[in-house]
Structures are given as C-alpha cells and as structure tokens.
Amino acid sequence: MSLDLEVRLLGPVELWAGDRQLPIGEPRQRAVLAALACEAGRVVTAETLIDRVWGESAPARARHTLQSHLARVRGALRRGGRDALIRRSGGYLIDLPADGVDLLRFRELTGKAHGDVERLRSAVRLWRGEPLAGLAGDWAAAMRAAWDRERLLAVVAWAEAELESGDPASVIGPLGAITQEQPLVEPVAVVLMRALHTIGRTADALGQYAALRRRLADELGADPAPATQAAYATILTSNGTVATVPFEPVPAQLPADVTGFAGRAEALTALDKVSSLAVIGGSAGVGKTALAVHWAHRAAARFPDGQLYVDLRGFGPQRSAMEPGEAVRGFLGALGVPAPRIPAEADAQSALLRSRLAGKRLVLVLDNARDSDQVRPLLPGAGSCVTIVTSRNQLTGLVAADGATPVRLDVLSPGEAQELLDRRLGADRTATDPAAGDAIIGLCARLPLALTLAVAHAVMQPELGLAALAEGLAGTRERWSTLAGDTPDTDVRAVFSWSYEALTPAAARLFRLIGLHPGPDFAAAAVGSAGQLSELVRASLITEHAPGRYLVHDLMKAYAQELELDLDARDEAETRLLDHYLGTAVAAAMLLAPTRLAPILPIEPARPVPDAETAMRWFAAERAVLLAWATHTGGDRAWQLAWTLDTFLYRQGPWHDLVTVWEAALATVGDERARAYAYGRLARAWTLLERAAEADRNYRLALDHYDRAGDRAGQSSVHHEMAILCERQGRMRDALAHAERALEISDYGTANTLNTIGFYRAQLGDFTGALEACEQALALYGDSGDVDNRAAVWDSLGFIRHGLGEYDTAVDCYETALRLYRQVGDRYWVADTLVHLGDTHRACGRDAKAAAVWREALGIYEDLGHPNAADVRERLAAGIPQGS
Known part of the structure; x- marks a missing residue:
C-alpha cells in the first residue's frame, strides 16, 4: 500500500510522500528528523534532541538553533500533506504510525513474524544500506550499531525460515555478503553452513566453520560457541563422520524483561559501548535493575554462551548481604561444574570461575551490590565477557581500579515519564486527561518505581480516572499507600529505608x-x-x-x-537554614547596589561576599532556592527575601519571579511602609511585563499606604515609577508631570529624578532643557558608586546629543552607558542602549555598525523573551545588509 508520508532511516535518511521524495535539508535537519522518527508517536525532549544531534559539541545557543531545525522539518512534513510535528509538554513528537517509519515497520514485521517467511522477507528488504548514512556523531553511530544487531537477528530468522520452506539457495548470497562484512557473527555463519550443506556444498560448509574458528582464535583468542560447534558436528555426522562435541550448558538466568520499558536511551547507548565492566548507580527505585536486565535481553545476540544473573542483596529487608563465595558457587554450577569439583577456598573458586569464563562470550548481571569488595571475586578475567553491576552506592573502587564505566541514573525526564505512562496505560487513556497524567508524574517525582506502582493501581482499577489517582497521590497518607506494593521491594518507603538505615x-x-x-x-x-x-x-x-x-x-x-x-528540632534546623540564605543574600544585594537604602525590615548580614561579581554568581546559583524560601516562609522573612532578590531579578530579566516574590511578601507582611514598598516594587514588575493596568493599580495602592505612613520620600519614588509607566504607554506629557511631581514632593533621589525629567523633555523636543537637567543629574552623581543610575544619565545624554545632531558625541555617551551597564550586569538596559546606539550609527550612515549592535541587542532580548525583540527585527529588516 502506498504511504501518504514515510520516513526512511534504514539507509540514508529520506522523506517520501507516496512515490515522491521530499527535500529535507542539511545533515542537522536530517538528524533532527531521524531522532524524532525513530520514536514516532512518543515525546522526545529538547534535551534529548540536542544530545542526539550535537552530543558534547552542542553550541551555546543549541536550543535556539534546534528551534530553527524543527521549523524546517515541520515545513518538510507539511509539504508531504501532513502537519505531523507536534509540540507536547516536555518535548516534541512526530505523529506517524509504525507504517510511516521503515525502522518501526521493520520491528513490527519481525515482532509478529514467528517464522513467517513472507513477513521476514518484507522486513529484510527494508534495509537499503548503512542506516542513518551520512549522519555524524555518537548517537548516530550507536544507533547504527544497535539497529545492525537487530538486522542480523532478522536476517538469521529469515534464513532459517527460508530453509524451513525449502529454499536454501536464496539465502547463500545475502549471508555470504554479511560474513564478508562481519566475519565474527556466529549465528549468520551457522545458518550459512546449514544452507550450503543442504544444497550439497558440504565441503564449503565445513570450510566456513574452519575459517570462522581460525578468525575467532586469531582475533579474540576464543573457540566457537557451543551452538556453532553443535551445528558443525551435525554436518559432520550427517556426512558419515562422527564428531564428539563436549556438552556445556548455556545459562539463561536473566529475570524476565521489563514490560513496557521506557526511556533511558542515553544509558542504553552507554551500555552498548561497554567492552568489559559497567556500574549502574542511582537512588532507590530509579530503575537500575530494570535497565540492566532490559539491556542484557536486548544485547543477548552478542552473548551466545549465555547470561548469568545474581541478586547480591546489598540492600534489602534482609540483614546480611550475600557472601561473594555463594554467588561464585552458583555461577560455577550454572556453567556445568559439578559440586564435588568446586574448591573449598574462596580464591580458588574465583580462579575456577575465571577459567570457565575464559574464551566465552557471556553477560553477567551482578545486581544490588553492596560494595566493590563484594563484586571483585565474581569478575571474569581478560576476555570477551561483559559484566553489569548495579548498586545504590557509588562503587568508585571498581571505576578507579578495575576500569569500570560508570552509568549514573537519575529520575526520568518528563518525556520519558510520559512514555512510561503511555506504554503501561495506553496512549488513548493518558490522552483523555493529560493534566492528570502530568500531576501523577510530578507527584511520583518521575521515579520509575513510584510511577510503576501508581500505574499498577490504574491498571487494576480501570474505572478509576487518572484525576482521582492524582488526587489520591496528592495526600501524604494516600500517596504512601498507593506507592506500596505487596512485597517489601515494591514499597517505596521501605526501599528508601534500606539506604537510610545503612x-x-x-x-x-x-x-x-x-x-x-x-x-x-x-x-x-x-x-x-x-x-x-x-x-x-x-x-x-x-x-x-x-x-x-x-x-x-x-x-x-x-x-x-x-x-x-522532634518539632523543636525541625524548627531550629529550618531557622538555621533560612538565616544562612537570608544573611548571605542581604550581603550580596548590598554589593550589587551599594547606594540602595537599608531595608525597612532590617536583616542581619551573614558571611561576607567578597565582590559584586561573586554576588551575581551567588544569586544566579541560588535563585531557585531563594524563590522557594520566599514562597515557603511567612512573616517578615518573605518581605526580606523579596528585597534581597529585587536588584538581581530586575537586572537579569526573569520579571515574573519579581511578581512572585513581592506577592508572597504582601501576603504575610503587616508593616505599613513595608507594604507600600512591596506594592511599588510589584507595580514596577508589572510595568516591565507590559501589564499597565496591574501596574497602575499597584502604584496607587503604594501611594495610599505611603500617605498613611506619612512617607513623602516614598510617595516621590512612586511618582517617579509612574512616570516610567506613562512613558511606556507613550503618554510623554503625563510622564513628565509625574517626574516633576516626584521632584516637587521630596528631594529623595533628586539626581535620578532630574535625569528622568531631562529624558522626557528630550522626548518632547526640548533638547536644551533636557541637556540642562541631565547635566545637573550627572554633576550630583559625580563618581559615586551608583553605577546603574549614572549609566542611565549617560544613555539620556546620548539621546539628547543625537537629537541635537551631535552624532559622534552621542556615540561616546552611549558607549559610556554600555560600559557601566555591563559592569553591573543589567542585560535589559544593555540591550536598550544598544538599540539607541544603532539608531545613531544608522542616522550618520554607518549601516554595518548599526546592524552589528542591533543583532547583539536582539540576542539579549530573545534570551530574555522580551517583546522588544520584534522592534529590533523590524530595524534589521528595514534595508540593513544582513551580512554586514
């Protein structure tokens, strides 16, 4: 059947609409399409896409570049007649059925084949060459290797089916080509030997075996696997010669694979690259065992000599971990060593295990290890076995001394958590109430064990809506009840307690x-x-x-x-924590704005902060923590935290956070002047966010509270801020009136107010009066530490000199303002001044310089998510050469 839209990955990445190939674009866009298409119908997070497309070489603005690539991929899909690229909470997905991606169609055909030769033929024919051909990077290389293993399994199954159906000759050519490319893949060699023998070419079949045994000895120092030897013996026996093949059991100890395993693509890729030893670490319930077992099942074709598994009981309800000797003896028995032949000494037992594993290709999963010493007696010697260890403890000894590859698991990403819900509950059910699904994911902290238990409740009670499940999880008692299975190792609290008690x-x-x-x-x-x-x-x-x-x-x-x-101990500890943050924050805030008035509600500084640069870095690192404290605590503390954050948030641009902290302060503080101040700062945040009605309402509340407190300086400051609000609305005469009223009421902030008056006079065309006011302001500031306000005066002077036609002087003024704004880290005003500087360059014919500074301003506005970016784009589009 002709497909409406098809993505092909099993060869060069291609996009087809019916019988028409559509252009995709450059390799990065093909990589984005491939990264989405291989998981069609499932959400892929932006972080995962960036990692798959760029890996460790991701550019600084990778998210911005990714958006451009996604837009072009969306356009290509639309040219095929479908708007198939969908933005979802947590990432993106391509809405295509399995038939719409050759890789997924291949998997569907092989999964349902069960020896059906027609399905297997169709699956094998989908391969057009090297998958993802032309794409560079670690992810593409890892996928090529993983998918090629799937192809080999499918080819072997197809060849077996052809032999069963009576057409051995059809497989000899394809299998011969594969053995030339990959001469150490024994299952392919075995079925080729059988096919050759079946059509009477027994000598060639025996020659294949001899060549395979020689290559294995030369390259791996190993003998063929028991299954290969058995096939060889069968051919010899049927040809009149009897060969004795010693019997060795092929252990298959892995627990059942995880139903509906989701996510962990990066971890699986890391394990694919392991050549000898890996340690999977992470907290209780994070899915270490599930990952190890799932990977071992997925990689089973690499290990024809079997799989060994043991739970070392390093953490659990039992009091003692398994002794290494017990695990060694269990492995030796699984490898066919009779009990009487197992030595009594522990060192001798481990030596015998290494001997039995030498030359073999097995995977060993050592689950739930306590420490490195428990693991070492179980490790193979040099050879081709792979050992996967899981532990809650970081087994740094194995990494340092034994060369283990560390694979660290965290909770699932939002996209992976959604994938788990979709796979366990069905996408149709989760799509009926996506908000409830998001709530369940959040309440389970994206922890795989918790999500699995919550999903189990939903599966067992299909009449229970997801919203009801989310509501139950929201209550502490109900949450722990829901997250408790019928055994200790499926009870989240019990699993946590085993780590805590150690x-x-x-x-x-x-x-x-x-x-x-x-x-x-x-x-x-x-x-x-x-x-x-x-x-x-x-x-x-x-x-x-x-x-x-x-x-x-x-x-x-x-x-x-x-x-x-102990409630007293809780209160004391919480107070000590908050005092640390609040005391450091006030010290840092005073460094950012040294001339700022002391807070109305005093705060005691804690440990000193050395300089303003360190203060900015500290606020950047602790911003989320301080926001959490501001909304978590009450009383004067919420106001004090808002006060300490105000300058940093104002300069850096997350102005919604300003709204959050000042609203939290107003919800708890009772002091009249402190409330007036909070209303004023909240109004300024709404002004920055272009929400004039909210700003005006809060400014008037601030004026009312300052009036009750008899604080004329406070009233003056509010009128000054209301002037800025009027300016943003284009009401320049009202803005000037408010600024003049601020100067009339109080001499509080005289220099700042004079600068504002000067700027508004210039906006109204009175450049002479403007210059007089701003020069007065500059003289009042002198060389004071009030850096950002001095920068504002220089910006105003640049605007005035431009208006007077003194362009070179205007440029000097703007560059002085830029230097000062950059000194204090005020990104918004850096961008604003760059726009003005570009206007001056443009006015005197320096178009290339204008374009350069406007592009810099545009980058800042885009990072801030500020609507001024649109104005700058218009400037750049208005005839300025884009390559200038």
Whole structure:
C-alpha cells in the first residue's frame, strides 16, 4: 500500500510522500528528523534532541538553533500533506504510525513474524544500506550499531525460515555478503553452513566453520560457541563422520524483561559501548535493575554462551548481604561444574570461575551490590565477557581500579515519564486527561518505581480516572499507600529505608535536615559537613549534579521530612537554614547596589561576599532556592527575601519571579511602609511585563499606604515609577508631570529624578532643557558608586546629543552607558542602549555598525523573551545588509 508520508532511516535518511521524495535539508535537519522518527508517536525532549544531534559539541545557543531545525522539518512534513510535528509538554513528537517509519515497520514485521517467511522477507528488504548514512556523531553511530544487531537477528530468522520452506539457495548470497562484512557473527555463519550443506556444498560448509574458528582464535583468542560447534558436528555426522562435541550448558538466568520499558536511551547507548565492566548507580527505585536486565535481553545476540544473573542483596529487608563465595558457587554450577569439583577456598573458586569464563562470550548481571569488595571475586578475567553491576552506592573502587564505566541514573525526564505512562496505560487513556497524567508524574517525582506502582493501581482499577489517582497521590497518607506494593521491594518507603538505615548517625541527621530544605538544590555551605554529604552521595540518597551543588528528588525529600519527629528540632534546623540564605543574600544585594537604602525590615548580614561579581554568581546559583524560601516562609522573612532578590531579578530579566516574590511578601507582611514598598516594587514588575493596568493599580495602592505612613520620600519614588509607566504607554506629557511631581514632593533621589525629567523633555523636543537637567543629574552623581543610575544619565545624554545632531558625541555617551551597564550586569538596559546606539550609527550612515549592535541587542532580548525583540527585527529588516 502506498504511504501518504514515510520516513526512511534504514539507509540514508529520506522523506517520501507516496512515490515522491521530499527535500529535507542539511545533515542537522536530517538528524533532527531521524531522532524524532525513530520514536514516532512518543515525546522526545529538547534535551534529548540536542544530545542526539550535537552530543558534547552542542553550541551555546543549541536550543535556539534546534528551534530553527524543527521549523524546517515541520515545513518538510507539511509539504508531504501532513502537519505531523507536534509540540507536547516536555518535548516534541512526530505523529506517524509504525507504517510511516521503515525502522518501526521493520520491528513490527519481525515482532509478529514467528517464522513467517513472507513477513521476514518484507522486513529484510527494508534495509537499503548503512542506516542513518551520512549522519555524524555518537548517537548516530550507536544507533547504527544497535539497529545492525537487530538486522542480523532478522536476517538469521529469515534464513532459517527460508530453509524451513525449502529454499536454501536464496539465502547463500545475502549471508555470504554479511560474513564478508562481519566475519565474527556466529549465528549468520551457522545458518550459512546449514544452507550450503543442504544444497550439497558440504565441503564449503565445513570450510566456513574452519575459517570462522581460525578468525575467532586469531582475533579474540576464543573457540566457537557451543551452538556453532553443535551445528558443525551435525554436518559432520550427517556426512558419515562422527564428531564428539563436549556438552556445556548455556545459562539463561536473566529475570524476565521489563514490560513496557521506557526511556533511558542515553544509558542504553552507554551500555552498548561497554567492552568489559559497567556500574549502574542511582537512588532507590530509579530503575537500575530494570535497565540492566532490559539491556542484557536486548544485547543477548552478542552473548551466545549465555547470561548469568545474581541478586547480591546489598540492600534489602534482609540483614546480611550475600557472601561473594555463594554467588561464585552458583555461577560455577550454572556453567556445568559439578559440586564435588568446586574448591573449598574462596580464591580458588574465583580462579575456577575465571577459567570457565575464559574464551566465552557471556553477560553477567551482578545486581544490588553492596560494595566493590563484594563484586571483585565474581569478575571474569581478560576476555570477551561483559559484566553489569548495579548498586545504590557509588562503587568508585571498581571505576578507579578495575576500569569500570560508570552509568549514573537519575529520575526520568518528563518525556520519558510520559512514555512510561503511555506504554503501561495506553496512549488513548493518558490522552483523555493529560493534566492528570502530568500531576501523577510530578507527584511520583518521575521515579520509575513510584510511577510503576501508581500505574499498577490504574491498571487494576480501570474505572478509576487518572484525576482521582492524582488526587489520591496528592495526600501524604494516600500517596504512601498507593506507592506500596505487596512485597517489601515494591514499597517505596521501605526501599528508601534500606539506604537510610545503612548511614552513620551524623549522615542520617544531615539527611533529615535536608528534608526541610525547600529549594530544588543546595550548596554544601548551606547544610554543613562535606564528609557527611559525600556519604549521602555515595549512598545515592542525594545527587551532586554540579560541583558543590546537590539535589534530592521530591519523594526522597518527603521521606526525609517524616523521619524528624522532634518539632523543636525541625524548627531550629529550618531557622538555621533560612538565616544562612537570608544573611548571605542581604550581603550580596548590598554589593550589587551599594547606594540602595537599608531595608525597612532590617536583616542581619551573614558571611561576607567578597565582590559584586561573586554576588551575581551567588544569586544566579541560588535563585531557585531563594524563590522557594520566599514562597515557603511567612512573616517578615518573605518581605526580606523579596528585597534581597529585587536588584538581581530586575537586572537579569526573569520579571515574573519579581511578581512572585513581592506577592508572597504582601501576603504575610503587616508593616505599613513595608507594604507600600512591596506594592511599588510589584507595580514596577508589572510595568516591565507590559501589564499597565496591574501596574497602575499597584502604584496607587503604594501611594495610599505611603500617605498613611506619612512617607513623602516614598510617595516621590512612586511618582517617579509612574512616570516610567506613562512613558511606556507613550503618554510623554503625563510622564513628565509625574517626574516633576516626584521632584516637587521630596528631594529623595533628586539626581535620578532630574535625569528622568531631562529624558522626557528630550522626548518632547526640548533638547536644551533636557541637556540642562541631565547635566545637573550627572554633576550630583559625580563618581559615586551608583553605577546603574549614572549609566542611565549617560544613555539620556546620548539621546539628547543625537537629537541635537551631535552624532559622534552621542556615540561616546552611549558607549559610556554600555560600559557601566555591563559592569553591573543589567542585560535589559544593555540591550536598550544598544538599540539607541544603532539608531545613531544608522542616522550618520554607518549601516554595518548599526546592524552589528542591533543583532547583539536582539540576542539579549530573545534570551530574555522580551517583546522588544520584534522592534529590533523590524530595524534589521528595514534595508540593513544582513551580512554586514
């Protein structure tokens, strides 16, 4: 049947509409299409797309570039008659059926074949050459290798089916070509040997075996697998010669593969690259065992000599972990060693295991390990076996001394969590109430064990709506009840407790303290001992996601919170944490704006911050934590936190956060002047967000409260801010009136107000009066530390000199303003001044310079998400050469 739209990945990446090939574009766009199409119908996060397309070489503005590529991919799909690229919460998906992607059609055909030769023929014919041909990067290389393993399994199944159907001759050519390309793939060699023997070419079949055995010995130092030897013996026997092949069992100890396994593409790719030993680490319930078992099943074709598995019981309800000798003896028995032949000494047992594994290709899964010493006796020697270890502890000894590849698991990404829900519940059911699905994902903290248990409740009670399940999870008692299975290892709290109970008393106390921390992450300085933090990291109870910064997922935090039963101890610990953040924040805030008046509600500085640059970095690192505290705490503390954050948030551009913190302050503070101040700062945030009605309402509330408090300086400051609001609305005469009223009421902020008056006079064409006011302002500031307000005066002077036709002087003024704004890190005003500077360059014919500074301004506005970006684009489009 002709397909409306088809993406082809099993060869060069192509897009077809019926019998017409559509242009896709450059390799990066083909990579974006491939990264989405291989998971058609499932959400792929932006982070995953960036990693797949660029890997570690992702550019600084990869998200912006990705948007451009996505737009072009969307356009290509639309040319095929379908708007198939869809934006979803957490990422993007291509809405194509399995028939719309050759890779997925291949998997569907092979999955349903069960020896059906027609289906297998159709599947094999889909391959057009090297998959993803022409695409560079680690992801494309890993996919080529993984998909090629799937192709080999399919080719072997097809060849077996052709032999069964009586057409052995048809497989000899294709199988011969594969053995030339990949001469060490034994299953292909075996079926080729059988085909040759079946059509009477027994000598050629035996020659194939001899060549294979020689290559294995030369390149791997190994003998053919038992199944290959058995096939060889069968051919010899049927040809009149009897060969004895020693019997060795092929162990298959893996637990069943995980139903509906979702996500973990990067981790699976990392495991695909492992040649000997990997350690999968992560917190309780994060899916370490599921990943190890799923990968081992997926990679089974690489290990014809079998799979060994053991649960080492490093963490669990039992009190003692498995002794290494018990696991070694179990493996030896699975490999056919009779009990009487197993030595009594532990070292001898391990040596015998290494001997039995030598030359073989097995995968060993050592699950739930306690430490490196428990694992080492079970490791193969040099050879072609692969060992996968899972542990809650970071087994750094295996990484350092044994060359293990660390594979660290965190909670699922939003897209992976959604994929898990879709696979377990069915996409039709989750699509009926996506908001409830998002709530379930959030309440389960994207932890695989918790999500799996929540989904189990939904599966067992199909009449239970997802909204009802989410509502139950929102209650603490109901949540833990829902997240408890019928065995200890499926009870989330019990699983967490096994890690907690293994801690030293000091580390356990710190873990309980961390449960009181409201922010998404924290620095070591906020909570104390580096040694205890390291113990918590090793136990995978917390994660060091950046040097010196730690996080704990929400379910683990909820568990930690309920461990501390002493209310006085909780209050004391919480107060100590908040004092640390608030005290450091006020010290940092005073460095950012040294001339700023002291807060109305006093704050005691804590440890000193050395300079303004360090203060900006500290606020950037702790911004989310401080926002969490501002909305978590009450009373004067919320106001004080808002005050400390105000300058940083104003300069950096996340103005919605300004609204959040000042609204939180107003919800709890009772002091009249503090409320007036909060209304004024909230109004300024609404002004920045172009919400004039909200700004005006809050300014008038601020005036009312300042009037009640008898604070004329406060009233003056509000009139000054109302002038700026009027300016943004284009009401210049009203703006000037408010500024003049501010100067009349009080001499508070005289220099700043004079600058504002000067700027508005210039806007109204009175450049002489404007110059007089701004020069007065500049003289009042002198060389003071009020850097941002001095920058504002220089910007006004640039505008005035431009209006007077003094373009070179205007440029000098603007460049002085830019230097000062950059000094304090005020990105919005840097962009605003760049726009003015570009206007002056354009006015005197320097189009290339104008285009350059406007492009810089556009980049800042786009990063800030500010609507002024549209005005700059219009300037750039109005005849300025784009390549200038």
